[in-house]
Amino acid sequence: MTGRTWVRLDNASNIFLAARTDADPKVFRLSAETDHEVDPELLQLALDETYEQYPLYHAVLRRGVFWYYLQDSDLRSRITGEELHTCAPIYRADRRNLLFRVTHHLRRINLEVFHALSDGTGALWFLSDLVTAYHRLRYPEDQPPQAGKARPGCPGGADATTVDREPVGSDPARELTGDSFAEYFRRDAAPAALTVVDAGQSTVAGSPPPDAGRGSLHGATASAPAPQPGRGGQRQPRVYHVRGTRTPDHRTRAVELTLPVQDVLALARAQGVSLTMYLTALFFDSIHRSSAGMGRHRTMAASVPVNLRQFFPSTSARNFFATVRVEHTYGRGADGVGEIARSLEAQFRPKATPEALEAKLRRFIRFERTPVLRVLPRPLKDVALGLVNRVNNRSLTVAISNMGRVSLPEPAETHVSRMFLHVSAARPQFCVVSHAGLLTVSFSSPYTETGHIREFARALSGHGVDVGVAAVRVTEAELAEVEHAEAAP
8 A cells, every 4th residue: 555545435325235235236327418429539538538537436446454544546538339238237356446437428427336446426526527628629620718617516406507617726625545434433523513505495385404325326325324203202103115127237217308498497386396206206106006015015205315525615626515315105094105295395304404414424433433433344344234234125116316417617518408316226216416407307227117117207297397218228128129220230
């Protein structure tokens, strides 16, 4: 390690390592769709430029006796065509490799990241810089007047805007060493200044605290060591779990919906709730309609990540999020989408305050730093954290993530239409991104069935929303169709 910078993983990253499986390798993909077919040579030049600005993305993952750590490397990143399925594994314990990849396919530029390296916000910063650098090379005549670069920042939800940042070369987000969890929530850390970062929010009536849904993309247990008791100290009811036929080679089933963002926002506003809670309620309803009966377990629960940067100022691109759990039990009152959404909103708001999040995270870090756990060898820590994750999974039906409204610096803003977010998934999940007036809702699942997605699209179409659908082929029969089409003259 001589001459190399190294840093221990934060608490969230350790759980991603312990929880990864063949079906869910804890990889997520952010994509930007341009108005032309991507030029690989220019994209490589843009990647070289962006890569130099992000020492964090130079890191490789190493294993010690008691912990994992990130270590600086001299490896270089090379772009490739899209040769693997979406969210294919990145980290291999027997290889010394970078923890991200950049690919391209037709008009899309894809960034895939192992979640132990960075969260959704940090990855969005990298992709924004990459896409902007690419379009500066592609359209040199479209250069705007020299100005400070803008970064997609703290705000989330479809009403979010961007946040200005420091000029290149002075941005702590690119550093390898920053751990905001330790800075704010360790026992010896001073109490945080509990203020919401002014990010130019444009909120809707009844919206939750900003940035609900951005941060963790897998619903990992990054905010508590185990599920919390239900209301009144009672044990939480057992939740409904979606079952299905697993994809043959563990690849993620991904289905993309494209919608006019204003039309969907109007539906949320009509119910007096945020876009995130409205879509979560619609997801519950879609699963309920497609399940052909939920059996004895009538409760659905969702994990909603919250970007902590909006409450606890940080420019770290490493993981810095917490999760909030919301639920609905069918048959105990009104079960319409609007009623469910308002109930979820009422649960989410008090749990997503800075005070509640700080208290929860301090408890979790105290648990993580107990003397017994600290002296456990790393393999035993993996077992313990894996058990925590499995207990957490039993308390969830689905996970969601809303990256919010993304604005890119020019000339990228003009030439990028849709943006997408995919995740590998241990359970059905959807991810939301808004750009250029278009909302993309990407469903991912370890199962081949798509009945709940069909119900989701039908419900929106029934409200007059124009829905575009695209699906990734995953079954043997679907893949055979692709091979046959490619072989045809």
